Amino acid sequence: MTGTIIRVHGLRNCFGTQVVHDQLNLDVMQGEILGIVGGSGSGKSVLLRSIIGLHRPDAGEVRLWQQDLLTLPAAQRIELERRMGVLFQNGALFSSLTVLENIALPLVEHAGLNRQQAARLADIKLALAGLPALAGGRYPSNLSGGMVKRVALARALALDPQVLFLDEPTAGLDPVSAAAFDHLLLTLRDALGLTVVLVTHDLDTLYTCCDRVAVLGQKRVQAIGLLAEVAATQDPWIQDYFHGPRGRAAQYAALGNEQCMAQADN
């Protein structure tokens, strides 16, 4: 990990009288996988949307590579947006387009490629996301949940982003597909040097993938750091989350994996 590439400072978000964030600060370091957790309604998705410029905060500042997306002239804003890939909670694929067309779309719309060039590149992204070439001709309605996530990931990677934002990437997947997705993320981060910010409820993802964890609660970041440091924070929600039965199971599973890998290395 090196410098800070995303800095959120003094963020405030309100919907009517509901204050979702107040004086929220968060830094994201280059090359890390940062997991954002928190109770339902704690504002994880709104935070993600504020960072990528889809939601204008009521106060505070979001800086990406030291620039404020919302105040940039259109051309520079588009340039900055191209450095970010986003995977939304439900995959958000176009149902009337094939898998390949879905992945090729940003390449045609934002990179100015013709359809043939875009399709060739989309094929590569499909493989990068671990999908077979024949999946390219299918429509989203004919894909399993795990495949939809991978197609959405391939599309998020279409423009070679430097940062990937993922909103609950493993939600709704069976444990085997979720674990495979976690490992794919790690492989892609290492191979492509990506920075990844992911919102998740999935403790296995936290233990498997994340370098650091940020916990949202009471309108701000309650704790941030290495998983062990955060898990030791004396906050009732954090204690329940990390040390309840699911937290312990995820921790044992991660320890088991490490021991298996150590044994395989010997």
Ligand SMILES: Nc1ncnc2c1ncn2[C@@H]1O[C@H](COP(=O)(O)OP(=O)(O)OP(=O)(O)O)[C@@H](O)[C@H]1O
């Ligand atoms: N467009 C909107 N209009 C009104 N209220 C909103 C809007 N978007 C989010 N909210 C409210 O802001 C709060 C935070 O929402 P958000 O989706 O960020 O929570 P979350 O932590 O991601 O929750 P979950 O884990 O359940 O997905 C919620 O109370 C939600 O109802």
